[in-house]
Amino acid sequence: MDRSSRALSGAGALFFDEAGRLLLVADWAPRDGEDRVLFVFEGGLIDAAEIRLPAEELRSFAFVPPAEAGLRLIPRLARRVAEALRARESGETRYLEHGLARQA
Incomplete structure (x- = not known):
């Protein structure tokens, strides 16, 4: 895989970020007249000890099923997370x- 962040597989395309993490979701979510595309990548496993929360931004976190x-x-975020897990x-x-699977 080259650094272009794209790898082709069969007839479809798989996309990766520069660290080689698979792109799970690309979600087109326009808002207030602006086009936005939100991405969710496979992040691997994380240890709770590695998480640092800026006190002014977040006060807690939880790992939940x-x-x-x-x-x-x-x-819309719940739909995006569910689709990322399916991916x-x-x-x-x-x-x-907007978190909904596009119809082909």
Whole structure:
């Protein structure tokens, strides 16, 4: 894989960031007249001891099962997380619009 952050596989395309992490979700989410594309990459495992929270930004964090994450997030973020988990399971990048799977 070259540093262009793109690798081709069969008829489809798999995308990676520069560290080689698989792109799970690309979500087109325009807001207030601006086009935005939000990306979710496979981040691997993280140890809670590695997390540093800037006190002025975040006061806590929690590791929760996927079903509970859906209850804690606003609907569009819950949809994005659910699609990212499906993408990780299948190994295929998901393309969304406002957290909803795009119809081909």
